[in-house]
Amino acid sequence: MRIHVWAENMPLEIHEKEMRRIYPDGIEGALAAFLSKEDGFEVTVSRGTDPGFGLSPETIGKADVLVYWSHKHWRDIPDEAVERLQAMVLDGMGLVLLHSAHASKIFSRLVGTKTQALEWHEDGEKQRVVCTMPSHEIAKGLPRSFIIDSDESYGEYFDIPQPDELVFITVSESMDALRSGCCFRRGKGRIFYFSSGHETFPVYYQREVQTVISNAVRWAAPKHADWPVMTIEKRRNDA
Amino acid sequence: MRIHVWAENMPLEIHEKEMRRIYPDGIEGALAAFLSKEDGFEVTVSRGTDPGFGLSPETIGKADVLVYWSHKHWRDIPDEAVERLQAMVLDGMGLVLLHSAHASKIFSRLVGTKTQALEWHEDGEKQRVVCTMPSHEIAKGLPRSFIIDSDESYGEYFDIPQPDELVFITVSESMDALRSGCCFRRGKGRIFYFSSGHETFPVYYQREVQTVISNAVRWAAPKHADWPVMTIEKRRNDA
Amino acid sequence: MRIHVWAENMPLEIHEKEMRRIYPDGIEGALAAFLSKEDGFEVTVSRGTDPGFGLSPETIGKADVLVYWSHKHWRDIPDEAVERLQAMVLDGMGLVLLHSAHASKIFSRLVGTKTQALEWHEDGEKQRVVCTMPSHEIAKGLPRSFIIDSDESYGEYFDIPQPDELVFITVSESMDALRSGCCFRRGKGRIFYFSSGHETFPVYYQREVQTVISNAVRWAAPKHADWPVMTIEKRRNDA
Amino acid sequence: MRIHVWAENMPLEIHEKEMRRIYPDGIEGALAAFLSKEDGFEVTVSRGTDPGFGLSPETIGKADVLVYWSHKHWRDIPDEAVERLQAMVLDGMGLVLLHSAHASKIFSRLVGTKTQALEWHEDGEKQRVVCTMPSHEIAKGLPRSFIIDSDESYGEYFDIPQPDELVFITVSESMDALRSGCCFRRGKGRIFYFSSGHETFPVYYQREVQTVISNAVRWAAPKHADWPVMTIEKRRNDA
Numbered sequence: 001m002r003i004h005v006w007a008e009n010m011p012l013e014i015h016e017k018e019m020r021r022i023y024p025d026g027i028e029g030a031l032a033a034f035l036s037k038e039d040g041f042e043v044t045v046s047r048g049t050d051p052g053f054g055l056s057p058e059t060i061g062k063a064d065v066l067v068y069w070s071h072k073h074w075r076d077i078p079d080e081a082v083e084r085l086q087a088m089v090l091d092g093m094g095l096v097l098l099h100s101a102h103a104s105k106i107f108s109r110l111v112g113t114k115t116q117a118l119e120w121h122e123d124g125e126k127q128r129v130v131c132t133m134p135s136h137e138i139a140k141g142l143p144r145s146f147i148i149d150s151d152e153s154y155g156e157y158f159d160i161p162q163p164d165e166l167v168f169i170t171v172s173e174s175m176d177a178l179r180s181g182c183c184f185r186r187g188k189g190r191i192f193y194f195s196s197g198h199e200t201f202p203v204y205y206q207r208e209v210q211t212v213i214s215n216a217v218r219w220a221a222p223k224h225a226d227w228p229v230m231t232i233e234k235r236r237n238d239a
Numbered sequence: 240m241r242i243h244v245w246a247e248n249m250p251l252e253i254h255e256k257e258m259r260r261i262y263p264d265g266i267e268g269a270l271a272a273f274l275s276k277e278d279g280f281e282v283t284v285s286r287g288t289d290p291g292f293g294l295s296p297e298t299i300g301k302a303d304v305l306v307y308w309s310h311k312h313w314r315d316i317p318d319e320a321v322e323r324l325q326a327m328v329l330d331g332m333g334l335v336l337l338h339s340a341h342a343s344k345i346f347s348r349l350v351g352t353k354t355q356a357l358e359w360h361e362d363g364e365k366q367r368v369v370c371t372m373p374s375h376e377i378a379k380g381l382p383r384s385f386i387i388d389s390d391e392s393y394g395e396y397f398d399i400p401q402p403d404e405l406v407f408i409t410v411s412e413s414m415d416a417l418r419s420g421c422c423f424r425r426g427k428g429r430i431f432y433f434s435s436g437h438e439t440f441p442v443y444y445q446r447e448v449q450t451v452i453s454n455a456v457r458w459a460a461p462k463h464a465d466w467p468v469m470t471i472e473k474r475r476n477d478a
Numbered sequence: 479m480r481i482h483v484w485a486e487n488m489p490l491e492i493h494e495k496e497m498r499r500i501y502p503d504g505i506e507g508a509l510a511a512f513l514s515k516e517d518g519f520e521v522t523v524s525r526g527t528d529p530g531f532g533l534s535p536e537t538i539g540k541a542d543v544l545v546y547w548s549h550k551h552w553r554d555i556p557d558e559a560v561e562r563l564q565a566m567v568l569d570g571m572g573l574v575l576l577h578s579a580h581a582s583k584i585f586s587r588l589v590g591t592k593t594q595a596l597e598w599h600e601d602g603e604k605q606r607v608v609c610t611m612p613s614h615e616i617a618k619g620l621p622r623s624f625i626i627d628s629d630e631s632y633g634e635y636f637d638i639p640q641p642d643e644l645v646f647i648t649v650s651e652s653m654d655a656l657r658s659g660c661c662f663r664r665g666k667g668r669i670f671y672f673s674s675g676h677e678t679f680p681v682y683y684q685r686e687v688q689t690v691i692s693n694a695v696r697w698a699a700p701k702h703a704d705w706p707v708m709t710i711e712k713r714r715n716d717a
Numbered sequence: 718m719r720i721h722v723w724a725e726n727m728p729l730e731i732h733e734k735e736m737r738r739i740y741p742d743g744i745e746g747a748l749a750a751f752l753s754k755e756d757g758f759e760v761t762v763s764r765g766t767d768p769g770f771g772l773s774p775e776t777i778g779k780a781d782v783l784v785y786w787s788h789k790h791w792r793d794i795p796d797e798a799v800e801r802l803q804a805m806v807l808d809g810m811g812l813v814l815l816h817s818a819h820a821s822k823i824f825s826r827l828v829g830t831k832t833q834a835l836e837w838h839e840d841g842e843k844q845r846v847v848c849t850m851p852s853h854e855i856a857k858g859l860p861r862s863f864i865i866d867s868d869e870s871y872g873e874y875f876d877i878p879q880p881d882e883l884v885f886i887t888v889s890e891s892m893d894a895l896r897s898g899c900c901f902r903r904g905k906g907r908i909f910y911f912s913s914g915h916e917t918f919p920v921y922y923q924r925e926v927q928t929v930i931s932n933a934v935r936w937a938a939p940k941h942a943d944w945p946v947m948t949i950e951k952r953r954n955d956a
Contacts, residue, residue, distance in 0.1 A: 110590040112664050117707050128414045130395040134942035135902045144396050144944045156369040157383050159707050171416045175367045177408045185852045186590050225851035227861045229595050229637050349829040351903050356946050373703035374663045383705045398946050424613045425829050464612035466622045468834050468876050606892045608873040622874050634847045635861050649894045653845045655886045
């Protein structure tokens with residue numbers, strides 16, 4: 001399975017030093033490191049600072065699953081790149097969106113709402129991630145809840161449609177709650193959003209978080225029907 | 240609209256005194272008091288201590304919506320009463336289940352899971368109720384979140400199917416989170432579960448909680464198709 | 479309640495004569511005629527042939543619900559008009575999309591898929607509309623199924639996300655099936671898609687179809703929470 | 718993976734001869750035959766005519782997935798067997814219900830509605846099965862629709878809650894439509910209902926139908942979280 005990890009890699013000036021200290025190879029490096037250890041995962045990496053924002057067809061065109069971390073520069077991604085990503089997802093590419101990628105144009109485009117909208121404060125509070133769907137493969141191998149020692153706090157109201165499958169809720173120390181592990185299906189594709197992982201906290205080194213993301217990659221990987229979804233089509237050529 | 244309020248009215252010995260102090264007319268009395276003030280609501284009341292557990296067809300048979308508060312004595316309700324309630328809901332009666340009625344046989348019967356299962360602790364923590372679906376009529380007239388000063392804490396994992404509409408999540412001071420405002424549709428009927436309201440805290444006197452329950456009654460009230468759902472039927476007599 | 483009816487009003491040449499014969503006042507005229515008779519409905523009308531495509535803020539800005547019929551010219555609607563419509567829906571305006579409006583940019587934008595994709599053939603087959611959710615207010619007053627004598631046939635695969643509420647399925651004489659009555663919630667807004675009503679058949683004069691649309695308008699009308707969904711916001715100013 | 722196939726094996730007198738001609742080894746035999754050929758499927762079989770209705774803990778207790786075909790004798794299954802099955806599903810056993818097993822007590826118990834209710838006629842009409850969710854693994858390897866030459870016709874209104882995932886709709890020659898491929902999640906378990914396969918038609922020899930069932934078994938197989946769902950539990954022993 002071909003996994004492509006993409007990260008914006010343009011931290012705010014105030015975060016730059018802290019991020020480089022925690023993630024010397026960038027967030028993309030940390031994500032790629034643990035994903036590469038999974039059986040059968042072939043991992044490639046690009047960054048928002050690469051030519052074509054690291055999102056050209058040559059770079060990501062063969063991915064089965066795209067793992068996507070973005071932050072403040074979500075507005076910079078050109079609409080045509082977003083449309084290409086959307087077409088790839090509808091055609092079956094899995095998409096795993098992490099943390100502030102809630103604000104990404106591609107997420108908003110795929111679900112139809114202003115996904116930028118949620119409550120947030122960056123004071124490194126303790127977070128508790130609780131499972132609401134134990135039948136789900138993304139919950140496999142995880143405890144019924146786990147603690148993240150420090151992360152940015154996200155809270156409702158989060159402007160997303162009701163998820164097709166809500167797998168996790170995250171609670172912060174100061175009583176924020178977020179639908180934080182959300183599955184959506186669009187066309188032949190599958191999208192998972194997971195909220196943990198601000199760049200100034202070592203969240204992606206935590207085993208449970210890694211398990212969530214590895215499970216999500218496996219869930220989002222193509223396992224769809226083979227026939228094409230055509231936008232102008234005569235009916236029933238097949239039957 | 241005919242609203243019937245039913246409460247178990249058999250507090251644990253350790254809660255009896257406190258409950259009678261806060262709710263001199265019982266929880267059913269407090270619920271009936273504010274519901275009676277709503278335009279067009281005609282409210283009747285019965286208790287688990289009444290003949291036939293207060294759930295006989297004569298007592299509740301004409302209700303458009305049944306508001307149901309139960310606690311430790313959920314096992315006492317006879318299966319035949321539960322089956323009658325289930326048939327009434329499937330035939331269109333609204334059902335609003337409050338607090339520990341999550342454990343009621345009727346809830347479990349209507350959704351198919353062990354709804355008794357959730358995490359809980361009765362230490363009167365502060366609770367925050369947050370809205371996850373602002374398009375919903377049960378959210379109308381409420382702020383994006385509100386605080387309940389003291390209540391029992393409930394938390395996931397709560398063994399319910401994914402709700403048809405998830406309207407609220409409640410968070411406790413010590414970081415429990417619960418899908419706390421949950422709509423389910425079954426047959427012609429509508430069911431709303433709302434988690435707030437332990438008998439030793441004056442939760443049902445709070446304006447926001449009253450708004451949730453009044454809104455829920457209006458949402459759950461019959462507005463269904465008229466044709467009968469028959470279990471053995473020949474097809475298409477109508478068309 | 480202010481209902482605005484909009485129709486493209488640019489039939490294909492081959493349909494023009496037939497459409498004008500069946501709908502001398504246009505489809506918008508036929509829709510407005512029966513909607514105007516509903517208690518409390520104040521109906522206005524515009525057309526795709528009006529200045530600004532009939533979709534300027536002055537024309538539709540006060541609508542509680544927009545009833546929208548479009549066809550082959552969906553590509554002509556400028557993106558900025560689509561974005562304005564999307565913002566209005568997310569802010570609470572109801573949207574009722576009819577027939578070939580499945581292909582409209584606004585529907586596609588709100589749900590994230592290529593809603594243009596479905597199977598179709600225009601041979602005036604008999605259609606049967608069957609109810610799958612009798613608890614739903616849009617099903618109220620309708621039989622368990624009804625026949626439309628002649629309409630264009632639409633069939634799956636229809637590229638939409640699983641609807642939040644699936645109220646109807648329509649079957650054609652030659653065994654097409656479509657999820658034909660679909661509710662979606664986005665932000666504070668509600669969207670209903672209903673598939674019946676090709677311009678060359680007198681479908682919008684049929685009582686059952688009129689009931690579906692009137693019910694849908696009532697369902698989609700604003701009944702949402704009052705607080706603003708802001709895209710950049712500090713948390714919990716309210717609590 | 719351990720698959721247990723159970724069939725009622727008590728055909729109506731009028732069907733007996735025809736069923737034995739088409740299915741000399743019973744329906745359970747035909748199901749077991751193709752399932753046994755799947756990689757990693759270890760298949761066992763029992764019948765409603767076996768001691769304990771073929772549903773004793775000794776017989777089915779080790780199954781990862783139970784494939785269940787029942788018909789007119791659904792009322793005969795004792796409630797205690799139904800409760801045991803329910804507990805097994807909630808604890809993670811997959812359940813694939815076929816054809817008239819829509820009426821089974823276990824299905825009704827797991828979803829809360831009178832699943833017996835649907836329209837039906839046994840005149841061997843042609844059926845078309847269409848896919849509504851190409852992202853789903855149960856749709857994999859199948860065309861966008863396929864024809865079954867002859868089967869009993871089932872139609873809406875089918876008294877089930879809205880499925881968590883609706884994968885197929887089936888249409889009959891005389892314009893019945895049924896939500897025919899329906900996923901439900903309950904506790905740690907997964908349930909799939911598929912409507913095809915009356916005992917007097919050779920439906921289970923058709924390749925596409927076999928693919929649906931094999932895919933469903935794989936989807937329903939346990940892949941859940943490991944922690945126990947306890948009905949009375951103190952909170953958060955794990956975190």
